[in-house]
Amino acid sequence: MISRKTSAVFSNFARRCSTQSPLNVSTATTSSNLTDTSSSDAPVELERNPYEKEPRKCLLCRTSVTLDYKNSRLLQQFISTFSGRVYDRHITGLCDKQQNKLVETIAKSRRAGYMPVFVKDPKYVRDPKLFDPLKPIRPHSFA
Secondary structure (H helix, E strand, C coil): CCCHHHHHHHHHHHHHHHHHCHHHHHHHHHHHHHHHHCCCCCCCCCCCCCCCCCCCCCHHHHHCCCCCCCCHHHHHCCECCCCCCECCHHHHCCCHHHHHHHHHHHHHHHHHCCCCCCCCCHHHCCCCCCCCCCCCCCCCCCC
16 A cells, blocks of 8 residues: 555656656657748759650751751661661651651652662761661561
8 A cells, every 4th residue: 555645755756757758848849840840841842853754856856957968978877778768767766857858858869869769879888877777766566
């Protein structure tokens, strides 16, 4: 049995601990910190998505090269060495606009006599390659 005197001591001790408890102090400080830090906890608005890929540009748009029917050396880069045909978009990596312009320019150059019709000009065979025809830039369903 606990005497009245010891129970009074325990109650005083319990009362003292409850007012000076680190738990009560921390809850008081955290509640005041919550109001102060709520503005710093707001989501940050970024100008752009850092994980978004940059839009892919084609070779001619990126370098701002204009196609000319008299520049047969550039046009020969887009012609197959064996068949003389124009490579498709998925191999050259050109955008639709530039690919259509390329086909028209090659046709104009062939009509004007700057380029051969059926084969690639042999003097341009050793030029550096702009792309690898055996490894297309984009996969194609027919390839």
